[in-house]
Amino acid sequence: MLGALLVLAFLPTFSWAHWSSGPWRTNATYVNDNSSVAADPYVRWDANTAAYWAYSTEGADDGWYYGIYTSPDLSTWSKIPGGAIKNDSANVWAQDWFWAPECYFNEKTGWYFLFHAGRYTEPKLVAENFKYPDFEEASKIGVAVSRSPAGPFVEIADKPIDYYPFDPEYHDINLLMSPPYLVPPASLDIGDTAPLGTYIPSIDPNVFWDDDGSIWLFFSRNAYRNWVWSDEFDRYIEESNIYAVRLDDKWWHDPHARTLPAVHESFRDVHKGQPEGWVDSVNSSYPGPTRKDGSVPVISYKLQPQAWENAHVNDHVASNGTLKNRRWSEGSTTIKRYDSFGQPVYFLTYSANNYESPDYGVGYAYAHSVAGPYYKSGSNPILSQDASRGVYSTGHGSILASSTNPAELYYPHHARPDPSADRYLYTARFSVDPDSLYVGFGADEGDLRLPSGVAPFSISASPLADAGNGTVSWNVSVTAASGAAFDLTSPQNRVWAEVANGSVASVDGSVVTVARAASGSSVKLVYQRARSNATQPWANVVQFQGLGQDEVTVETEVSV
Incomplete structure (x- = not known):
């Protein structure tokens, strides 16, 4: 029966009064395994659902963009059916390259905001944002909203955020090249004959709220159309760099979540009139953008070279001419702490090298102002592949605290169990010491302690x-x-x-x-x-x- x-x-061996003498502790641990396919994961604790939520470039079901997972403990992940954005939504503005989602919650309005990257391929739309209808890899950043962390998220508008980043000092080397744009000019002298000015394609958004109420968007300048001359290697190398820009705050305070984020007025059209003689469109059939917004360079090889970022500067020869020589800086996350003197320290983690490569890894930089200048740590990379235990392509993560202890930090990120495998969700302890300007990771192998509050x-x-x-x-x-x-x-x-x-x-x-x-x-x-x-x-x-x-x-x- x-x-x-x-x-x-x-x-019931003891009374509850007997037990109430300290925080709960457990021998429970977790192991980083290959059970959750995830790339570019962004993880947050959600008080409304009392659980951790992860958002990923990969992992969505057919017909959806972005995988969503939830967990009580940062290790036992449950996949949410579907995904974040249904791909038949009427106002999905991007046409492919749905990458790197990050989700933020406004406690006052009850809205969840999903920032993400996407790419235009239709020539007219490409021209509206980048001038040239054949602009190579025309990526932008969009925002979708939901009342639930599980979605579905719906785009605020049928277009990306109101931001047109422009570089007036860049010689547009692509205008001297032919498709598939693999071979740049052989000398700096030739490259300097290219016309000045280009719009900046952007991916990998990360939004940061500063103590003064300002809202900042960090993003990666997509490597495409950013050929940088290297005296060190005596050739052009195509780079992605990390930039920052201040956003307005109207979108954040809109109780109906119908306002598309826009660049703050202090960055709006700051390059107007530059370079001299600039023509907004290539012809009347393809009207180009008329605004030229600004940004702040944060991370690049030019600002501070580090040898570990050079894993792919010889790829053109190594691939028999099928790949470009490149450097990557992407997947940034920024946090703020104060040192013993009360001085603010901004720590920014970023990933470098090709995400498809085992050499993908994580470095960090620090600054005393949200807009920099940022200085890369001499300890970089601080997270990288370890063939001895089968971990490769470590990177593009996010930083969050445990549900009950703001000082207990974690860095969920993706990694591969072998160089050719999919990317999976891994989690490592993360530590910050603003006095010594130090960032470090705890072990991410073996039996790892669960977060406080589980x-x-x-x-x-x-x-x-x-x-x-x-x-x-x-x-x-x-x-x-x-x-x-x-x-x-x-x-x-x-x-x-x-x-x-x-x-x-x-x-x-x-x-x-x-x-x-x-x-x-x-x-x-x-x-x-x-x-x-x-x-x-x-x-x-x-x-x-x-x-x-x-x-x-x-x-x-x-x-x-």
Whole structure:
């Protein structure tokens, strides 16, 4: 006969008063595995749903853009069906290259904003933003909104943000080249004959709110059409660099989320009239943009060269002429801290080298002003491939604090288990010391401690309808302290069932089934976490409150 739930997660050995002597602690850990396909992940804690949310370039179902995952603990990720933006939405402005989504929540208005990159391919739209209808790789930044972190997100408008970044001092080398634009001029003298001025294609948005209320957009100047002469290598190298620009704040305070973000007036059309003789369009069929907005260079090889960023400057020869010689700086995230003297320090992490390459890695820079100048750390790269443990292409992550401790930081990012594999979601501890201008990562292999605020765990079981096949079943639920449930099909965790009389129990995710022949016996259900040790791959989860207190296993019992 099917029995009722006997015991919950905490056995009544002690009174609650006895336990209330400190924060909850647990032996539960996680292992960075390959269970969640994700690229360019942005992760945030969402108080409304009491869970972590991840947004990814990859991982969406067919018919959607951007994968979405949710987790109680930054490790057991559950995929949200569909994705962030449905690709048949009437106002999806971009035509391809849906990259690098980041989600921000406004507590006052209740709106979630999804910034993302996209590319135009239709010549007229390309010309409206970049002057030339055949502008190579015409990427821009758009914003979609939702009332839920799970989406669906809908574009605010059928166009990207109101921003036309322009570089009046750049000699547009592409105008001297022929498709597929692989071979630049052989000398600086020839390159300097190219016309001045070009619009800047942009990807990888990251929005930063400063203490004074100003809102800043950091983005990567897409490498295309940014050929930079290198005296070091005696040739042109195509680069992506990181820029910053201040945004207005009307969009953020709009209670209806119908206002498209726009560049702040201090950056609007600052290059008007430059360069001399500039013509806005190539012909009357393709009217080009008339504004020439500004930006602040933040990260580039020219500003501060570092050798680790040169992994692909010889790719043209190495690929038998099929690739360009390039450098990348992309995927930035900015945070702010104060040193012991009360001076602000802005830390910016960024990724360099080709994302497809094992050499993809993470560096950082620091500044005393949000607009810089930023100085790259001499310790770069601070996160990079490690072939000895099968981790490659580490990079393009985001920084967030645990749900209960603002000082406990993490860096979710993507990596590959081998150079040719997909990108997956990994998480490493992240530390910042503003006095020493230091940024570092904790281990991202082995058994890694869960973030603060996950414990105490709760476990419960409810009977399922009798299937009439000689078995009884229960649906088991395990939740974090926040109330968010764990996906028990995730390889990071499981429920282990033990039947007192030696009968066999089967476990399928959250469903535990026992033969009715075991009638009268009890079944102990224990929550376990995966471990990196192949000889002991699972460990019972225990927890306690306050040092010196007895550990209690996260378990419950049901009767058959």
